[in-house]
Amino acid sequence: MEFREGELVIFLDHQERSYMQRLHPQGKLQTHRGYIAHAEVIGREPGTALVTSKGKELFALRPTLVDFTMNMPRKSGIIYPKDTAYILLWADVGPGSKVIAGGVGSGALLLALARQIGPSGFVWGYDVRQDMLDFAAKNLRDFLGEAENVSLVLGDVYEHIPERQVDGVILDVPEPWQAVEPAATALRPGGVVVAYVPTIRQAESFTGALRSSNRFGVVETVELLVRDWHIRNRSVRPNHRMVGHTGFLTVARRIVRPDGQAPPETQGPNLDRDPENGNSA
Numbered sequence: 001m002e003f004r005e006g007e008l009v010i011f012l013d014h015q016e017r018s019y020m021q022r023l024h025p026q027g028k029l030q031t032h033r034g035y036i037a038h039a040e041v042i043g044r045e046p047g048t049a050l051v052t053s054k055g056k057e058l059f060a061l062r063p064t065l066v067d068f069t070m071n072m073p074r075k076s077g078i079i080y081p082k083d084t085a086y087i088l089l090w091a092d093v094g095p096g097s098k099v100i101a102g103g104v105g106s107g108a109l110l111l112a113l114a115r116q117i118g119p120s121g122f123v124w125g126y127d128v129r130q131d132m133l134d135f136a137a138k139n140l141r142d143f144l145g146e147a148e149n150v151s152l153v154l155g156d157v158y159e160h161i162p163e164r165q166v167d168g169v170i171l172d173v174p175e176p177w178q179a180v181e182p183a184a185t186a187l188r189p190g191g192v193v194v195a196y197v198p199t200i201r202q203a204e205s206f207t208g209a210l211r212s213s214n215r216f217g218v219v220e221t222v223e224l225l226v227r228d229w230h231i232r233n234r235s236v237r238p239n240h241r242m243v244g245h246t247g248f249l250t251v252a253r254r255i256v257r258p259d260g261q262a263p264p265e266t267q268g269p270n271l272d273r274d275p276e277n278g279n280s281a
């Protein structure tokens with residue numbers, strides 16, 4: 001379908017620079033490589049190649065979720081698409097899922113969750129700052145329109161998460177270990193908790209709190225590295241620059257031990273036995 005007035009458009013050039021704007025009949029994209037009037041875009045098919053006033057080619061496209069997330073206004077750090085993709089699959093978020101997002105921030109993760117769960121799912125986004133919730137609400141509206149499957153709640157996930165039997169709790173807050181008990185109470189048995197943290201010390205503290213809660217098991221931490229490649233003529237190599245670090249992701253399942261019995265590994269002497277080779281770690 002052709003571009004209409006009022007829609008979001010992203011202009012991409014051959015060097016992969018991007019400019020996201022909302023189309024207006026009098027609007028104009030101005031770059032150091034010339035300008036393009038929005039009137040040239042309205043009524044055209046997405047993907048159309050356009051030429052700027054200085055003769056440079058640009059493509060006009062509808063932003064994907066990744067385009068939007070990487071170009072939307074930010075008021076906090078965001079979870080990058082590579083980590084979001086992992087979260088969606090490892091937390092098993094799909095159509096109909098009921099999910100908590102603790103720490104809404106700019107709303108990047110929330111957008112991906114809201115889209116993934118569809119109209120039959122629901123996401124509750126908690127933040128301790130109303131200005132963050134308002135900011136995220138605007139980003140959400142700009143990309144998804146009026147989303148009826150999202151509730152933005154002013155609240156502290158360290159204190160309380162009132163929902164019950166949810167499928168997933170995703171935490172992007174400074175001290176996720178403080179949210180372990182509220183998350184355990186909100187999750188259904190077998191549900192998934194994920195924490196995204198920038199430092200390994202935080203991942204360690206979160207893991208410790210999960211293990212000692214006796215309400216979570218199958219705890220894993222990963223870090224995801226993505227390396228872009230430069231492929232042009234005979235020059236085929238990794239790009240010189242890469243994003244070296246975003247965060248660590250710790251994932252665990254809500255488990256239930258009959259009568260609150262202690263986990264077997266805490267009953268023996270070898271607390272840190274490495275299951276791979278049997279050595280003490």
Ligand SMILES: C[S@@+](CC[C@H](N)C(=O)[O-])C[C@H]1O[C@@H](n2cnc3c(N)ncnc32)[C@H](O)[C@@H]1O
Pocket residue numbers: 076077078079102103104105106107108109110126127128129132155156157158172173174
């Ligand atoms: C890094 S931002 C989240 C970014 C977000 N995940 C995104 O992708 O855009 C962290 C947010 O957590 C909020 N926060 C901090 N402590 C919190 C708590 N105890 N409960 C709820 N939100 C909290 C902060 O106000 C901040 O907006």
